[in-house]
Amino acid sequence: MSLREVRLSTTPTSEAISELRLGDIVYLDGLMYTAREGVYMRALEDKANIPMDLPSQSAANFHCSPAARINPDGSFEMGAVTATASFRFRKWLPEWFEKTGAKIVVGKGGMTSEDYKGYFVPNGAIYLSTVGYGTGALLGRGIENVEAVHWNDELGLAQAMWVIKCNKMGPFIVASDLNGDCLFERENAKIAENIDKAYEGTKPAVLKRYGETDDRSDELI
Amino acid sequence: MINIDLIQKTAEDLMQKAAIEIPDDYLGGLKKAAKDETNELPSFVLNVMLDNYEAAKEDRCAMCGDTGVPRWFVKLGNEATVEGGMFALEKALRSATAKATNGVPLRPNRVHPLWRTDHNNNVGIGAPEIEYGFEPEGEWIDLITVHKGGLFGTDYRMLFPSDGIQGIKRFYLDSLMAFGKRGLACQPAIIGIGLGGSKDACMTLGKRASTLRTVGSRNSDPKIAEMEDEFKELGNSIGMGAMGFVGKNMVVDCNIEVGYCHTGGLPMSVHAFCLSSRRAVARIFPDGRVEHRTDPDWFTPYQRRETIEWEGVKELAHEPS
Numbered sequence: 153m154s155l156r157e158v159r160l161s162t163t164p165t166s167e168a169i170s171e172l173r174l175g176d177i178v179y180l181d182g183l184m185y186t187a188r189e190g191v192y193m194r195a196l197e198d199k200a201n202i203p204m205d206l207p208s209q210s211a212a213n214f215h216c217s218p219a220a221r222i223n224p225d226g227s228f229e230m231g232a233v234t235a236t237a238s239f240r241f242r243k244w245l246p247e248w249f250e251k252t253g254a255k256i257v258v259g260k261g262g263m264t265s266e267d268y269k270g271y272f273v274p275n276g277a278i279y280l281s282t283v284g285y286g287t288g289a290l291l292g293r294g295i296e297n298v299e300a301v302h303w304n305d306e307l308g309l310a311q312a313m314w315v316i317k318c319n320k321m322g323p324f325i326v327a328s329d330l331n332g333d334c335l336f337e338r339e340n341a342k343i344a345e346n347i348d349k350a351y352e353g354t355k356p357a358v359l360k361r362y363g364e365t366d367d368r369s370d371e372l373i
Numbered sequence: 374m375i376n377i378d379l380i381q382k383t384a385e386d387l388m389q390k391a392a393i394e395i396p397d398d399y400l401g402g403l404k405k406a407a408k409d410e411t412n413e414l415p416s417f418v419l420n421v422m423l424d425n426y427e428a429a430k431e432d433r434c435a436m437c438g439d440t441g442v443p444r445w446f447v448k449l450g451n452e453a454t455v456e457g458g459m460f461a462l463e464k465a466l467r468s469a470t471a472k473a474t475n476g477v478p479l480r481p482n483r484v485h486p487l488w489r490t491d492h493n494n495n496v497g498i499g500a501p502e503i504e505y506g507f508e509p510e511g512e513w514i515d516l517i518t519v520h521k522g523g524l525f526g527t528d529y530r531m532l533f534p535s536d537g538i539q540g541i542k543r544f545y546l547d548s549l550m551a552f553g554k555r556g557l558a559c560q561p562a563i564i565g566i567g568l569g570g571s572k573d574a575c576m577t578l579g580k581r582a583s584t585l586r587t588v589g590s591r592n593s594d595p596k597i598a599e600m601e602d603e604f605k606e607l608g609n610s611i612g613m614g615a616m617g618f619v620g621k622n623m624v625v626d627c628n629i630e631v632g633y634c635h636t637g638g639l640p641m642s643v644h645a646f647c648l649s650s651r652r653a654v655a656r657i658f659p660d661g662r663v664e665h666r667t668d669p670d671w672f673t674p675y676q677r678r679e680t681i682e683w684e685g686v687k688e689l690a691h692e693p694s
Contacts, residue, residue, distance in 0.1 A: 217438070220478055236439065286422070350607065
């Protein structure tokens, strides 16, 4: 098996999405916006109008805040871009899909197969993971232009909604497909088969912690 | 007396170097990992990381978009004096942090924990952290900046003497497993282990073990040095690699630092530095010389001393290159 390389539009056809397989290497073309907790809260909880036409302009949501600045003349300087861990955004994503028609979520570490099957697949969406993590400089090369930054005054640079124009931006790895299968869970399962060997001879700590028992009436000794 | 403007200028340079240039020792470790990795996915990941370091240097762009939480370690020789005193020094380091955040640019990661206020410059209450160390002789000041990630890969546990080495191994593996899955720890990384001290000191020891020691360095206690080798191998035997994919490389190196602790306890911390291992160091002399290096050389014999008096080597062993 060798890794397959794919160019994908950020406003992809459903055929293009359905052809993706776990572990494919993807490069993106087109507009992509960043949205994480700040944007989700503002759009979904505060009901602010999303300042883009979604999904016609972009169906790609990047869990990212860039290393960037806004110059005094209003232009943007974006250096490295790297994803942030996605699992924290689970609670907002179902509504976000509904509202924005996103088909591609790009982030760090993926979600669970339960999440994929629950609301990615029904919305025809897949998850792309950044590589590394921390290929910020390479991803920066794939940014043809920074088109806009929305809600900077309200959310600050790190949480604002950045709109970037991608030109062969990548690499990303397909971490979920339209079956709702999860690349990371597949790998975890293989690793789990050998864990006992690494742990051989070690012993549990004398003093337990909550979390190692779910019964709060338990003593930890 | 060391010129304060030179301190600030050097601090700005260090902020940029840390964010952009991968330290040679870590790069060497990662290249070796990339060569040894036989599994397709982590092998791809490691090679892309190596390309990324080149791209960052060529484009003078931060290696990673999450530029971590910049902080400072300052070491002074006993005879060092800073123009304007320690107040001026702290102001210079805070200014350099803010200026580099806007200049490189870095991501303004630092926010108020409750109100999420962001000054957009990585400066705020207690940020950047500035920690100090001293050496018994010298007129120089060492500035060390470390941009460590701030979320995953670190844990603390109060173990006890009866937990012993097998308990230490267990908590080490637990930490690697907990943060290695899906690659949250951004491995393969330099893993630092702190053993002993009080709770806060234990965390500090582990953090310094991961960020202030280089790949290939070994603790001066030969038995601890052996443990470092053993723990490196143990971490790489889990079968987990880059991004949590099935692979061979989880730990580029394992550094252990110890401090005397309560007789009843064995506190332990584990810290993972990341795939960008951002650190940069410079020594500034009163005559205006600035010597850059990437080895913080923090853990000198003096830092690890056990005695009341100090009659050991007064000069740092390290010869800046």
